[in-house]
Amino acid sequence: MTVIVFDDQKIELESGQTVLSALLDRGYDIPNSCQAGACQTCMMQVVEGELPEKSQSGLKDTLKAQGYFLACSCEPQTPLSIKVSQAADLRSQATVVGHDCLGADVLRLRIKPTGTFDFYSGQYLTVWKSETVGRSYSIASVAKRDDYVELHIRRIKDGVVSNWLHDEVKVGDELQIQSATGSCFYIPGTPEQNILLAGTGTGLAPLLGIASDALHQGHSGDIHLIHGALTVDDLYLHQLLIDMASQHSNFNYYASVLKVEQVLPPVTTESLQGTVLAVADDPADWKVYLCGSPEIVGQLKKAIFLAGASMKNIYTDPFISAHSS
Numbered sequence: 001m002t003v004i005v006f007d008d009q010k011i012e013l014e015s016g017q018t019v020l021s022a023l024l025d026r027g028y029d030i031p032n033s034c035q036a037g038a039c040q041t042c043m044m045q046v047v048e049g050e051l052p053e054k055s056q057s058g059l060k061d062t063l064k065a066q067g068y069f070l071a072c073s074c075e076p077q078t079p080l081s082i083k084v085s086q087a088a089d090l091r092s093q094a095t096v097v098g099h100d101c102l103g104a105d106v107l108r109l110r111i112k113p114t115g116t117f118d119f120y121s122g123q124y125l126t127v128w129k130s131e132t133v134g135r136s137y138s139i140a141s142v143a144k145r146d147d148y149v150e151l152h153i154r155r156i157k158d159g160v161v162s163n164w165l166h167d168e169v170k171v172g173d174e175l176q177i178q179s180a181t182g183s184c185f186y187i188p189g190t191p192e193q194n195i196l197l198a199g200t201g202t203g204l205a206p207l208l209g210i211a212s213d214a215l216h217q218g219h220s221g222d223i224h225l226i227h228g229a230l231t232v233d234d235l236y237l238h239q240l241l242i243d244m245a246s247q248h249s250n251f252n253y254y255a256s257v258l259k260v261e262q263v264l265p266p267v268t269t270e271s272l273q274g275t276v277l278a279v280a281d282d283p284a285d286w287k288v289y290l291c292g293s294p295e296i297v298g299q300l301k302k303a304i305f306l307a308g309a310s311m312k313n314i315y316t317d318p319f320i321s322a323h324s325s
């Protein structure tokens, strides 16, 4: 058992309990979303004490140096004194410049950050509805090509942020955002390497961003993008991807759809995993990007690894719990 000091209170942590869990149990309204060390919405700052290394995993060096840490990944072994982070240090403004629906329940939101906003296509950023409520969304646009940041937002039943973005936010509004993070993005340097991108739902957003970035940077190897969906209506960028495939000889698009009346390429009724394994029949030297629900990403990762892909070449972005709500 160890003790943290927060808000002039001493709080005892049970063995294996995180700082976030302890503070939420005490009724503190600490911002959080994924509770898995991914979205960085739960960032806090140490006043005194030694942080476990894991609690700063994935943070920029500048943030680490200032004592920022992720409360959901922090299980201190020795006493810590902590405080909430200064929102102004971490957040910036962005103007909504595009707001349109892609199919029944996916919003394409385009925002223009104020000032410099560094990101890689495929990373995710947090949009804040209020001081403590924020959700992370992946980036589908290309930094050096587009003068906006594009996010795809699925409407989640009872989702506080997704419904607000769908129904209330409009072009011209100012939003609070937090810096982009995540390790799922295109890495230049091996332009001849084949790339496989596979995912479901709005997992398409980072995949589209990565594929577009690769093409923009002159990638010459084959790029295969597979979008898995329940019905054809869920293929919310079907025509755009068909057009991309006709414009770029090395870009290939496949749609794995469970329920379909008429099967016309690029639509197939083969499962997503079956399509992945058919497309990447010898993936030993391929780069692989997998995005979507944790369950499906986990299954695909195992399957492509067993097919011969190297673990160091597999990049994943599982949408965890509130990550996209």
Ligand code: FES
Pocket (backbone or CB within 6 Å): 031, 032, 033, 034, 035, 036, 037, 038, 039, 040, 041, 042, 043, 070, 071, 072, 073
């Ligand atoms: Fe802690 Fe997402 S990183 S809630």
